[in-house]
Amino acid sequence: MRYSPLITDLYELTMLAGYLDEGMDDTPAVFDLFFRHNPFKGGYAVFAGLDTALAYLENLRFTEEELAYLASLGLFRPLFIDFLREFRFRGTITAMQEGTVVFGREPLVTVEGTLAEAQFVETALLNIINFQTLIATKAARVCQMAGKASVIEFGLRRAHGPDGGLSVARAAYIGGARSTSNVEAGHRFGIPVKGTHAHSWIMAFPDELTAFRKYAEVFPDSCILLVDTYDTLKSGIPHAITVAKELRERGHELAGVRIDSGDLAYLSRESRRMFDEAGFPRARIVASNEIDEYVIESILAEGGKVDIYGVGTRLATGMGEGGGALGGVYKLVRIGDRPKLKVTSDVAKATLPDRKRLFRAVAPDGAFLMDVMTLQDETVQPGELVYNPANPLERKQIPADARLVELRQVVMTEGKRTGATPNLDAMADRCADQRGRLPQGCLRHVNPHIYKVSISRGLNDLRNRLMDEVEQGYKP
Known part of the structure; x- marks a missing residue:
């Protein structure tokens, strides 16, 4: 099934035209797709929609009819319309498998490519993954x-x-x-x-x-x-x-x-x-x-x-308290060779910069203990201290007997999938298995247990340094 590239917000196109005009369209960029709060005020979410999203990316191209419509808006120069005629997604996608239980702040999908292609796909990816993950x-x-x-x-x-x-x-x-x-x-x-x-x-x-x-x-x-x-x-x-x-x-x-x-x-x-x-x-x-x-x-x-x-x-319709929509967002975390973060007055809403890896600490009996985000080139070991991303002063030790399992893998390179289309039964089996390995309190529908999602020392230090640089930049 083809999704038209016009299924997007207009600002994706205006930004794309602006990047082209500024000569920034080929600048390397990295974006993370994540949500901050579990839906339905629950203890977890279930990742879904990836295969649909990958199909959209593989088939992303503008038809002549669609280009003619954009030209008729009177917003875009002929050079930009010509640019769109050859536009394709040729980037890299890193993601977890569908049916994986996930939590707030974790990067569900990371998009790497040129600034033009990584920026443009924002709306469609959020539309697909937000809804299917919610349902x-x-x-x-x-x-x-x-x-x-x-x-x-x-x-x-x-x-x-x-x-x-x-x-x-x-x-x-x-x-x-x-x-x-x-x-x-x-x-x-x-x-x-x-x-x-x-x-x-x-x-x-x-x-x-x-x-x-x-x-x-x-x-x-x-x-x-x-x-x-x-x-x-x-x-x-x-x-x-x-x-x-x-x-x-x-x-x-x-x-x-x-x-x-x-x-x-x-x-x-x-x-x-x-x-x-x-x-x-x-x-x-x-x-x-x-x-x-x-x-x-x-x-x-x-x-x-x-x-x-x-x-x-x-x-x-995703009805229920805290339902109706998943609040997934899509944020720039690196441009060129510079890690980036969004800073607000609320440190809990500050984004986590740069390329990352995501690990799950698993107990000897298979139970899930906590998740840990690290920088791409950083290693963590059981027994190390990790930090609460919403409160850097709060630290916790990875259990010494835990096994660290990486949750994400590259699923698309140069705009092509790296493997076969997965089986829906395998996704459903994964979901059922992983729900059974969560702390029992996470399954409560009222006041569920808060599953620990932490960040490594290196990621915490990078975030703090970037926040200090931003703060210094605002000083008179």
Whole structure:
């Protein structure tokens, strides 16, 4: 799928034209893409969107129609339009693998290239990675709360447009929702597709039982009946049991029922009891209707018996406290041979300069202990002191028995990927494995444990030196 290079903010183009006019377009530059705070006020995030971003970069070029549109704006000189005609991304991308659990301040993606190419891709990379990381994180939270129950991504009709719907299905799969109602997502990404029928199917027939029977005739081996059109327990479940018996007589089994309204904990519990008493313990109960991790928590606390959760609106739109959007940013960290940082009055918001490496300290039992950022050419060892990037006076020792694992690798050089397109199942497996290795407190949805992300002595010293230089430059 080609993303037009016009999917960008105008200022990327005006800056690009300015760099060309100033002769700065070929200056080497390095940018980091990161976020400062975990979404949903949670204890972690799940990195997603890299493969989509790499596809955008590989196919980045302007068509003649797009160039004609830019020329028609009256903003740009013909020389700049000619420059764009040959414009390609030929830089280097360093990133972690999708499905990796990540935390605030860590460089998810580092872009190296000319100032022109590294600057121009800012908007598109943020658009792709911010959204997919947000949705993968939401899905991981939902799936973690669901436990052994399955989660189906049901969010297409509430997603932010067709492109958003595809991104939701892909990212939610990485986070743990391993099926979708979105047929195009199934076609494009190989995600299993699942679905039942709408209330309109029931209402299109003279009565509920007739509607159930007709659906079972068409789909005898995958029949899930929507039981809440009229009355779940007085009508829907009794009629579903009738159809289940008829299916069994013909050599088939009812797959289950879906409940889309009402007290889902009570209705699922009673439905389970009625099916079990009728001799259908394997009939699955699907719950939908504004489901998220908090609703699932409530259902479980009240003894609900749900086998599958259909999660739509709240997943597809990233709803939730501290959700709605991931606050990812894209900052210049080196230009030419000079490391750069953004300085504010709040040291916690100052960026971390220069090329960096990112390590994870792992305990002998595989548990994650802390993450450490270093300068590109710096080495750190277990037992060394590292610093809180938000408070340089706060120091912590890397556990002496820890193993340091590098989290990022070069995934693109000269504008071409360095390896094959990764498998979505591997990304989803990685996410599930890594969530299981986090400190348990990180999985709490209220006041989670703050996972330690530290910086090395060399990175801390460089930041302090650059901040002093900036401060000296402001003195009269």
